[in-house]
Amino acid sequence: MPKFLFKANNDVLSHCSCENEPGSSTHQLDCPWCGCGWLISCSKCGKAFTFAVIAETDTPLIELGRREVQKRGLTNVTEAEIEQWAEAMAEDLDRFEVGQIVVYFDGSYFPIEEKNIEFDGYFASHKLDELPHARALREPEYLYAEMTKQSYWRERELPDRD
Numbered sequence: 001m002p003k004f005l006f007k008a009n010n011d012v013l014s015h016c017s018c019e020n021e022p023g024s025s026t027h028q029l030d031c032p033w034c035g036c037g038w039l040i041s042c043s044k045c046g047k048a049f050t051f052a053v054i055a056e057t058d059t060p061l062i063e064l065g066r067r068e069v070q071k072r073g074l075t076n077v078t079e080a081e082i083e084q085w086a087e088a089m090a091e092d093l094d095r096f097e098v099g100q101i102v103v104y105f106d107g108s109y110f111p112i113e114e115k116n117i118e119f120d121g122y123f124a125s126h127k128l129d130e131l132p133h134a135r136a137l138r139e140p141e142y143l144y145a146e147m148t149k150q151s152y153w154r155e156r157e158l159p160d161r162d
């Protein structure tokens, strides 16, 4: 069965009050600090939450993609694009174990316990001992305070971002 991301809980920061709904595809724009670069959106209500859990689903990812496109009223997305998304997502999630808690950070999903984070994301180049989301499990206000700072992102912005 395919694996996908489902909302895990309302810990740290959550605007979504649904339970166990699938996450949606990411729509990170040029404003990662707004939340689009470090939160996951709920496919049902469209609102953001922090923690997702990897679970098996009997719904093919392409079907989840179609439903999201329909729910968001997108008319310019082709079946081929949804298929591409589903394949990329399956590949992305393949390395995770069922039950693992993951977060989204600048273009990728990470297991919450990941240490020594060093990568170039969509927007910025990051080098951190732990995920900001993980630190927020001890200091809940940290995630919002740090990630909404434009300066955090601007100081690390990739020069050749496209």
Ligand SMILES: [Zn+2]
Binding pocket: 028, 029, 030, 031, 032, 033, 034, 035, 036, 037
């Ligand atoms: Zn944004």
Ligand SMILES: [Zn+2]
Binding pocket: 016, 017, 018, 021, 042, 043, 044, 045, 046, 047
């Ligand atoms: Zn929701």
